[in-house]
Amino acid sequence: MVLLAILLIGCSDYLDVTPESVWESDSFYSTPQEAEIALAGIYGVIASDEGYGRDLMILEAGTDEYYYNRRFNEDWGVSLFRNTPSDNESFNFWTNQYQAINLANLFVESINPSSYQNIEDYNALIAEARFLRALCYFNLTNFWNAIPLRLNSSKDQSDNNKPAANLADVYQAITDDFTFASENLRHPSDAKYIPGRAHKLAAHGLLARVYLKMSGYPLKENHYADVVSHCDVVINDGYHLLTLGDGTNGYRNTFLNLIGGVYNTREVLFEISFQNLRDQGLIGVDGRYGALNGLNFGSANTFGDPNGFAQAGVYPTLSGLYDQATDLRYQWNIPSYRRTGTGDITDIGNELQVLFFCPAKYRRWEPLNYADIEIPGTNEQYIVLENSASELNRNFTSVNFPVLRYSDILLMYAEAANEINGGPTALAIQYLNEVRFRAGLDDISIEKPTVATNKQLFFDELVDERSRELCFEGVRRHDLIRWELLDDKLIEIKNIVEGHPNFSTANADHQAILRGPLNFDISKHLSLPYPLIEVSINQELDQKLEWR
Template sequence: MVSCNDYLDVTPESVWESDSFYSNQQEAEIALAGIYGVIAHDSAYGQGLILLNAGADEDYYNRRANENWGVSLFRNTQSDDESFNLWTNQYKAINLTNLFLESLNRSSIESDEVYNALVAEARFLRALCYFNLSNFWEEIPLRLSSSKSQGDNNEPAAALLDIYNAIVADFTFASENLSHPADATYVPGRAHKLAAHGLLARVYLKMSGYPLKENYYENVIAHCEAIINDGYHGLTLGDGTNGYRKLFLDIIGGTYNPREVLFEISFQNLRDQGIFDTHGRYGSLNGLNFGSSANLGEPNGYSQAGVYPTLAGIYDRTNDARYDWNIPSYKRTADGDITTIKDELNIRDFCPAKYRRWEPLDYADIFVEGTNESYVVLENSESELNRNFTSVNFPVLRYSDVLLMYAEADNALNSAPSSLAIQYLNEVRFRAGLDDISIVNPVVVSDKQLFFKELVDERSRELCFEGVRRHDLIRWELLDEKLSQVKNIVEGHPSFSASNADHQSILRGPNNFDINKHLSLPYPLIEVSINQALDQKDEWK
């Protein structure tokens, strides 16, 4: 993004016409900031992706009185608002990007280097949007030029390989022309070349799995190596095993952590620059329960996402520092008592803790009854806390993901993990306070399938609630198996009761899932009604 002064120096206009805009670099920067603002909206990274990414084996919609969050409950239809909102948001950003690329005048930019960097940033954002769309819908219309008339909307779904090739082309150009995050010209919060390499690795990993299932593992390794060998990025280590906590305290508090976070959606930063229509709800919708407070200035938590006991079950609860951070252990009641959460099937309290907006001032209060017990606000609280929206940033890509992607690709390519793959898995484990996997479980590092199963669990332990699990399970063709596992574990839980409506509500997703329909979303009804070239998928007609 650009500085506040950049905005103040420009005469406000209600509509920027393409033939009069982009007349200099400053206007181009403002246009790019506007595209960031679109994808940070409620429809996408602000809220929509919380709703759409739930429902795998990590978290679920926990309000049993209604069936909102339809995609997470696998009860969505062609008329589902949440998926339609993401569809329109991402195509809006894509159209703005296409307009930017068509309108940017080379002669108005000071150098080829700056011009190419501006183009690269726009293409990075377009690739990100197309990757989100293809993850949820698979084949989609591929629009690489701006819409100029209603007829331009009539675009059929492109072949999946064509979509991936377009995404790869955009991210590749970005990796070659964006600045390095260590450069003096780099602005924190914006795309950079190493983030493009990381997302290229993620794209190639997806292309290697369902539904394309081609072998691109060498490409994954190459782009991970570009980041690892560069040396700029690394894990946040903090003081010993507290590095994971420190990382998320930075993310929650709005502090940039460029060492580990390669790319994030920065809601507070966008609002600070005058882009007010950015709605982050991390820690509110999917955070720790703060009771039923309606008081302004308190770190309210709606806690609409419940944590499946399957996630809690894959942690070493004694030694893994991530367990205490990611899995809830306490809540605050309406009268201010901070108390423990003991029942994993308590749908109103057993909610994600990763993006917590608060924590007890004295953790001893968890174990004693009291009222109005003190807490600490973790969120950036320079301005009054908002009941609905938060300033908690969303990490799109972290360095630990790069290490785990390398390990996965290496294991798949070589039919067993190499020493580097084991090393990179261990780096993630060591930061969490765990011992060498080769010592703890030596059979895992000698077998391709066992190492893969370890990575399946490790990615969830490390990256839960960061918007990757649903897509991981789909590309691995494991979503059906993992949802069946959720059902078995919930029904086998000591506190489960078949007559308990709350417990039955936990099983809505696993019970509704149909592998013949729910690996991708239906095209929005409005889209297929307007787009005369797009036919609805057969399984959704």
């Protein structure tokens, strides 16, 4: 059967052989070099438009962080809670993740151990494939809950016929894979480790994230001790740490690295490497960070301009979480400026200007002189932050996406310790403070003394802190669902938007902001429907009752 229908190129990190567009499984994996090519192919699938490149970003919208801001159509249906089983983005993402899973299955089945003199090298490759398989299954169950579990490669159409597995069995498969990865992948300090790829501490970190999800809705099994255990491994190892910036804004520097293609393996445990994959020519790898969810640039959209569609708008619920005068993360995540068609870099000034009040975490540009924001002008100078070997493109970017950062490890530990001990422990407070101090904030025990002594108040603070720190990083929807807070936060959005001093019932843009909160139905929107094509082809998968 055909192994890869994706085109692989001469990326020096993966291969030195002449690439082929199609490889047959019976003639592949005969050498370590060919195994590296196949592994690169799995990364390429995950990084494509239908995966992390675009559709994951679209599926994650619609929480209290950001929304689809085009009132004249209803694209991004999941974010508007107007999706159906025929929704394109969810079908694309479902297919993409299962495609990567099938390639990982085939890799595990086919790689030849006799080709390796060192069994550790063989196990490391198997572990990397299983890490990627676990990541895809975790993504799928986050959105769909119970899903078909396919742990063997598909040989023909009959292999597609799988019912939705028991949710506990899905999580068992995920934790088994990540555990194997944590035991057999290389340490990020290992001389053989390639930045941007999976490593053992990333596996421990994602195990913590999986166990935290398992502890909440819908499974509701208490795995907080496992969360602490795996966070402890990462923290006590000492390799990972927060980027402090030597007196500058370390938070900003973390994202400048992701935007500029610099691997910061100390803070970022795992990232999707659009920079490396695109610049090396891997076909079909389409990063959209900074374009679909970036700052409006205001040009003729010509090649070479750091432009974007700016299709994501920031809810005032998110901007309201920050101490806007002191929190360095607010200044980076939501700077509220844009460049007009004449080149004037100007302040937006209104949180309900839906086409301009956009996320900026993955910005492709910034003013050369921030004073220009307050001074009218034309063709004001700016700096391009993106560092791509190819000419800048309006549609695609080379901005890398952080799947897991060290600050999340600290916050996950704090949340789990609070649950285990019936209130925040000294380490939970310390780890929260580490994240706060980097943002320029005071000790939580000084600023909010009651929070530091009360389980519920500490949890509430973490709910807000995770959004302040991790907004637009693909975790908020799943956080709110596991906490059973998504409906509450959508109600909060409606109240805050309608109570905003700039809100007008006659303004169609303002009404469009409320589409998601008004459409949400808790009886069906805590998980996605199975794609229509999937239930049509898979003879053993029935559509969920609430979506029939």
